[in-house]
Amino acid sequence: MNIRHIAKQAGVSVATVSRVLNHPENVARKTRERIEKIIEETEYTPNWFARGLNFNKTGTIGLMIPHILNPVYMEIAKGVEDVAHQKGYIALMCNEENDGKKGKSYLEQLLKRRVDGIVFICSSLEERDFDLLEEQNIPIVLIGEHKNTTGQHVVSVDCQQAAKKAVKHLLDNGYEQIGMLYGTEPKVENEYKVAGYQKTLKKMGLPIRKEFLREVDNSIEGGYLGAKKLVELKEPPQAIFTTSDYIAFGAMDAIKDKSLRIPEDVAVVGFDNIRMSNLVEPKLTTIEVPLHKMGVYGARLLFDIIEGEEEAEENPRTILLQTKLKVRKSCGHKERIGEMF
């Protein structure tokens, strides 16, 4: 079933059918309606490829996700998807799985498929990969903090500042022996979080103990293993700051396994404020990150460029969203206001 069938059936040329499809205003009402009816009846859909061959627009954007089973990334992804779907676009979700090779391979696929643009969520791809995209003149937007983002469109939160807030809160509550578990991924963001942790301690004149700072896999398991090491130290920390709620969940599990109480023996602070963080016990104090919003803003930015807003294209925009400390029980807040949240 192709455009010629329709044309023949309507007794017109293919050009006219094509016009009905693309510029209906240029077709006489009567002819148009006749053709539209036939299209309706036969459930004809123009061939996607033939169309793309002419237009070179695909109505598709790429969406690179570090790990598809991590709710943090999926919430951002959903923000992107929401906007894309509303705009009639489809988002091709690519699961990098923290694997450079897989990421690269997906990127190639996206280029091959001529996507109209790409959103990268906390990507581990390197600068020169992005250059490839620049060459092909395909617009991209970065969500999450990255290295060397000059000239790029970015949506993120200030991780270093957020980390400072978290650590400061622990200090304010009387904890001085503060350990930290930071995830291997996303690399750049976690570097900033570590910097925030260290700077805050330094500013208070507290020593930075090397054995208190551990890199772990960004997962529940990673948090479990890391926290286990921390609590088994001769002088274990009184509090643990983590770079993600998942790590915090694992840490809490390890602490409980040691028959220690949270927060009485060890306080825990997470990062992200995913839905589960107030369902664990005790409810987790954490940094609230506007994940969904980041996705929405990122997607909007991308579409601004795709839809040819010169302005957007030329002036790389950086959108910085706010984080908020969400105080719950796990940090042992003095006033014990946990249940309010």
Next chain:
Amino acid sequence: MNIRHIAKQAGVSVATVSRVLNHPENVARKTRERIEKIIEETEYTPNWFARGLNFNKTGTIGLMIPHILNPVYMEIAKGVEDVAHQKGYIALMCNEENDGKKGKSYLEQLLKRRVDGIVFICSSLEERDFDLLEEQNIPIVLIGEHKNTTGQHVVSVDCQQAAKKAVKHLLDNGYEQIGMLYGTEPKVENEYKVAGYQKTLKKMGLPIRKEFLREVDNSIEGGYLGAKKLVELKEPPQAIFTTSDYIAFGAMDAIKDKSLRIPEDVAVVGFDNIRMSNLVEPKLTTIEVPLHKMGVYGARLLFDIIEGEEEAEENPRTILLQTKLKVRKSCGHKERIGEMF
């Protein structure tokens, strides 16, 4: 940059370049290598659309997901994605969001884009939607239990039997007043689970109390609200069976909010065994479902058909995987063996 540029640069015809791309064995080694080098240097990639126009194969499969933020579905999805990526295919993930309209709209997109096949995860689409696909002769595989699956390829677990196992376990532990919260979605599966619950009670000669059976949104919030109603009854149930871990989490939260103890005052059993289910407190007794495996099997089945295994195409296969009762603390197992798991 197109095939003609390459041809000219190499001093051959476009046909030869095309051959290098598609049937390299039919090209003289010397010519081939020369052309390959030029392709390499110029970073030429064949136009995706032109290619599709000839082949009518897209290297893309559709993947319909009821809700992208639900880890249950995402784990299945990951199984599909794993297989697809390994096969060099890309999976177009479509977030139905329990919204028939959105699902329909995505389905149209998939057809327009001429995907080579579609995997439906617990889809809410109706039979006549599938007929549309049959007409277009596009292979599909269903994951999860569906209505009227005659003639379809299906991968699922026996939900009714699993529910029976769960309820029986509660009965074995001395609970007779058992309530149930079942999610609105996925519809068919939950109907089976309800049937399992009712049959088990009936078989034991226990009354089925209408006020003990509540339909709720399949989410943490839904579970919270539903459980609240249950525990506020004059004669509240001693145990609650839920159709998903998410509902169970919400239920546990509601029970705790009432200052009731789990499992002493109310026992809870979930369904799915998602990663978080042994991080809540108490750890959740639940039905283990091989989610990832379901995705993998579903995808394999689809590719068998796509790759033209006549046999697969003709004889609709139904793969039934096993569930397992995962006993933890929340069900108040007599021997208190929770920590073993």
Next chain:
DNA sequence: CTGAAAGCGCTAACAG
């Protein structure tokens, strides 16, 4: 307002 015809970039049958 409509039709004829020239591409879009690629593949494959056919001829050499």
Next chain:
DNA sequence: CTGTTAGCGCTTTCAG
């Protein structure tokens, strides 16, 4: 082994 050429299905000039 290689080149010529006719499509694939659609859009869009250019004439009328």
